[in-house]
Amino acid sequence: MKDIISKKVESMQPSGIRAFFDLVLGMKDVISLGVGEPDFVTPWQIREAGIYSLEEGFTSYTSNKGLYKLRLSINRYLKNRYGLEYSPDEEMLITVGVSEAYDLVLRSIINPHDKVLIPIPSYVSYGPLTELAGGIPVYIDTENDAFKLTPKVLEKHIDAKTKALILNYPTNPTGVSYTKKELSEINKVALKHKLLCITDEIYGDLTYDFEHTPFPTFAGARDNTVYLNGFSKSYAMTGWRVGFACGPKEIIAAMTKIHQYTIMCVSITSQMAACEALETGRKSVEEMKREYKRRREFITDGLCKLGFGCAKPQGAFYAFPSIKNTGLDAMEFAKRLLKEQKVAVVPGTAFGEQYKDYIRISYASSFDNLKEALIRIGNFLKTKQGRKQ
Numbered sequence: 552m553k554d555i556i557s558k559k560v561e562s563m564q565p566s567g568i569r570a571f572f573d574l575v576l577g578m579k580d581v582i583s584l585g586v587g588e589p590d591f592v593t594p595w596q597i598r599e600a601g602i603y604s605l606e607e608g609f610t611s612y613t614s615n616k617g618l619y620k621l622r623l624s625i626n627r628y629l630k631n632r633y634g635l636e637y638s639p640d641e642e643m644l645i646t647v648g649v650s651e652a653y654d655l656v657l658r659s660i661i662n663p664h665d666k667v668l669i670p671i672p673s674y675v676s677y678g679p680l681t682e683l684a685g686g687i688p689v690y691i692d693t694e695n696d697a698f699k700l701t702p703k704v705l706e707k708h709i710d711a712k713t714k715a716l717i718l719n720y721p722t723n724p725t726g727v728s729y730t731k732k733e734l735s736e737i738n739k740v741a742l743k744h745k746l747l748c749i750t751d752e753i754y755g756d757l758t759y760d761f762e763h764t765p766f767p768t769f770a771g772a773r774d775n776t777v778y779l780n781g782f783s784k785s786y787a788m789t790g791w792r793v794g795f796a797c798g799p800k801e802i803i804a805a806m807t808k809i810h811q812y813t814i815m816c817v818s819i820t821s822q823m824a825a826c827e828a829l830e831t832g833r834k835s836v837e838e839m840k841r842e843y844k845r846r847r848e849f850i851t852d853g854l855c856k857l858g859f860g861c862a863k864p865q866g867a868f869y870a871f872p873s874i875k876n877t878g879l880d881a882m883e884f885a886k887r888l889l890k891e892q893k894v895a896v897v898p899g900t901a902f903g904e905q906y907k908d909y910i911r912i913s914y915a916s917s918f919d920n921l922k923e924a925l926i927r928i929g930n931f932l933k934t935k936q937g938r939k940q
């Protein structure tokens with residue numbers, strides 16, 4: 552077989568997180584602060600709703616758009632919580648996690664060589680999926696602005712071929728989020744240049760210091776935004792694979808066309824469980840959030856005491872400390888920490904090749920694990936700090 556793989560796919564780099572975690576596989580007694588998923592299991596009543604739906608014999612396909620009951624529940628949730636309204640019939644699609652949703656948006660809107668702005672460091676999928684859809688990712692480095700996109704920097708990166716902006720907040724990997732005022736200023740620039748905003752708000756419920764504000768709530772933004780959210784993080788439902796997209800009906804219709812040919816629909820069991828999550832899961836979300844917040848204080852204080860520069864994350868469950876004063880680059884730091892102290896963290900370079908002075912630490916791990924990890928990182932620094940091998 553010759554030239555069997557498409558050039559586009561061949562040139563795609565595998566996820567830096569995966570590449571690093573291949574090293575972890577097979578190692579014993581590793582404390583992993585690497586994976587971006589809750590250490591909690593899905594709250595019991597949500598699991599039970601899934602089990603019960605199977606017992607009741609709900610084993611069929613659903614509407615391509617997703618269970619009507621789930622779309623209604625999402626509509627109610629967004630309306631009650633944020634005053635946001637989307638038609639369950641025309642402006643909403645249930646997807647296989649947020650992962651499917653942004654793939655669908657990108658494939659729905661991109662014509663060859665359209666540009667998509669991606670503030671970095673960012674979640675690993677946006678760039679490769681933009682390229683796969685035929686677009687050009689334009690990465691905007693935010694390091695000098697405390698990892699936040701500013702209106703001024705945004706404006707500088709826009710040209711005639713710029714079609715969309717992907718904004719993820721709270722942000723993976725930095726934990727940074729945006730205040731109402733900051734978002735409002737970004738919205739003004741987006742409106743001025745008629746940019747479509749694709750907002751990945753999957754960590755919205757895990758915002759600690761101020762209220763999360765969905766992007767489409769800003770003046771004029773609703774018609775220019777595809778709002779993405781899902782159940783993976785806030786309800787600890789990563790394995791169920793349920794997300795949703797809300798946006799202008801022509802974009803949702805285009806996304807639904809691709810979705811109906813590739814996926815047909817999300818598993819009915821998972822959709823039933825997601826309905827239960829929205830109906831009764833709020834208390835569990837608040838409990839998990841309280842625990843993440845407690846861990847955030849602990850891990851950021853601990854990292855600062857060890858001498859890392861570490862801003863307090865405002866949301867999600869990640870810290871992105873600078874390791875600059877260790878004299879090691881991110882990959883070397885992560886590999887040696889893993890080998891010598893059995894703690895797995897993700898090198899910052901997984902989120903943009905220039906972030907070699909950072910690591911990502913996920914604090915979605917038990918308090919005991921975090922305590923032990925800090926001790927081990929401390930030991931690592933004592934023996935190795937500043938000594939390149």
Ligand SMILES: Cc1ncc(COP(=O)(O)O)c(C=O)c1O
Nearest residue numbers: 587648649650674723781783794
């Ligand atoms: C910012 C962000 N978006 C999307 C996802 C994927 O979410 P889902 O499980 O809903 O596909 C992740 C997972 O880590 C993420 O960090």
